[in-house]
Amino acid sequence: MDEEERHRAQEERHRAHLRAWWSHRQGLDGSLIGAAPADVLARTGWARSVGGSGPYLGLRARCGASREEVDGAVARLDIHELPSARGCAYVLPAVDFALGLTVGAHAPEAEARQAAKHLGVTSGELDDLCAAVHDALGDVPLDPARIKAATGGAVRALGPEGKKRGLGTTLPLALGLLQARGRIRRVPVSGRLDQQRYGYVVWDLDLGDRTPETARAELARRYFDWAAPASLAHFRWFSGLTAAAAKAAVAGLGLVDVGDGLLMPPGLLDDFEAFTAPADPSYALLAGVDGIHLLHRDFGRIVEPADAEGEFGGKRLGGLADAPAHMIVDRGRLVGLWEYDVGAEVVVWRVFGGGRRGKGDAALRAAVAATEAFVRDELGDARSFSLDSPRSREPRVAELRD
Structure with missing residues (x-):
């Protein structure tokens, strides 16, 4: 074997080691079979939810959960679909509900600012509408049409200009803000994560005293436990943070560069170096x-x-x-x-x-x-x-x- 062949073989072994480690940390090696869905999400990361089968397939592959078990966890609020990182919907474990909402709050807030700038929707109008929506809701889910009817004239049509911006009325703005504040939650009508028909109920979740900065640092700790080794660019993609905000978020983690800009929490280094890729397919x-x-x-x-x-x-x-x-x-x-x-x-x-x-x-x-x-x-x-x-x-x- 010449030098070039040895180098290629070494690179291949390195790629296989990294991939097998990521798979192990993701619980795709059978190590989490029998675990509860909430524990799996806390251990391996939030599951992206786009109205498809992803959460069911991912949880089944990791812990063997049936659809009934996943739906039961949703019904008990062990897990829930919430707007979180980058303002996108993920299925989160209960331990991360408040964190997810806090790091995702910028998206509805930005939408409200744009509505104020381009559509004349004042903060006072939105505050009044949020209060009316919250008062109209209870434990029985209401869909947007029934919420609009229950709030009387508090919901305002935004005309052709609003429709061009994807906002027919002010109601979606209020629903987004109330969700981000933990005041209400969106409930799948069928109880399933892969069917996008929703109603809303009151919630009043305690979001704690996190600042945006402490929430970002907490998200960074979670992320590198789920995904390391990962680069700062990888974290920026997941979090949606600017370069400066991402650097500030990871500053206290003591991350170690294990090569090619891939960063690892020091507490995982020994396990990573001792890890051996399985010989058999999984x-x-x-x-x-x-x-x-x-x-x-x-x-x-x-x-x-x-x-x-x-x-x-x-x-x-x-x-x-x-x-x-x-x-x-x-x-x-x-x-x-x-x-x-x-x-x-x-x-x-x-x-x-x-x-x-x-x-x-x-x-x-x-x-x-x-x-x-x-x-x-x-x-x-x-x-x-x-x-x-x-x-x-x-x-x-x-x-x-x-």
């Missing part, structure tokens, strides 16, 4: 927005260079920012893609690489069969996001079948 069928990818949103990190040259949907895999379909991962490496064909009630899938093409090995076929049964019998479908439909995914299904 397959998981996950949503494209699963945390194994989305905590960093650095798609090339989980794609092997040889696989990056392949194409899907007419685009080079290595040039994509996100997975073009649901993911099949093995020890942190993306090894294939999958979708669910509702009409045929089957998982349609493809794996990369010469040795894994075709039907895959027995462990992979078993993982596909188990996921297929879960989707068919418990979810009914595996939408990527709320507007994903059997018809819209037909091209992806057809390409995976080719």
Whole structure:
């Protein structure tokens, strides 16, 4: 073996070590089987929720939770979908409800400022509307139409200019502010995380005395426990912070650079250095927005260079920012893609690489069969996001079948 070959082999071992470690920290190695959904989210990170099957698939892969168990955790408020990092909806454990709302509060506040600037919606008008909405709500969920009726004339139409900005009335502004303040919460009508029909109830959650700065520092501690080793750029993507705010947030963590700008909390260093990548495959069928990818949103990190040259949907895999379909991962490496064909009630899938093409090995076929049964019998479908439909995914299904 010449020097160049040794260098390539060393890089390959390093990539495999990193990916397997991330997979281990994400609980995708079976280490969290039987754990409660709230404990899994606290340990591995918040689950991105876009009205799709991601939270169900992710929790099942990590702890084996059924849909009924996840829905039960939602009903008990062990976990809940809340606007949080970057103002985006994530499924959070109860221990992080207040933190998530605090770090996400900037989004509805910014929307209210824009409405004041461009649509003449004053802070006084919004305060009055927030009070009216809160008074109208109780323990029985009300949808926006019923809230509007219950608040009399407090909700104002914003006309054509408002519609151009995505705001037909002032009600969404009030709902966003009240959610961010923990005064109300949005409840899925069906009790399911993958169906976006909601009502609202009062909540009055105690958000504590966090300042924006202490909340960002707390988020940074959580993030690097979930995702390390990760770069400051990775944290900025997840948090939505500016470069200066991100540096301030991590300043007290004592992070150690383990190479290539990847940072690690000192308390994890010994475990990281002693960790050995498993020799046997450990397959998981996950949503494209699963945390194994989305905590960093650095798609090339989980794609092997040889696989990056392949194409899907007419685009080079290595040039994509996100997975073009649901993911099949093995020890942190993306090894294939999958979708669910509702009409045929089957998982349609493809794996990369010469040795894994075709039907895959027995462990992979078993993982596909188990996921297929879960989707068919418990979810009914595996939408990527709320507007994903059997018809819209037909091209992806057809390409995976080719």
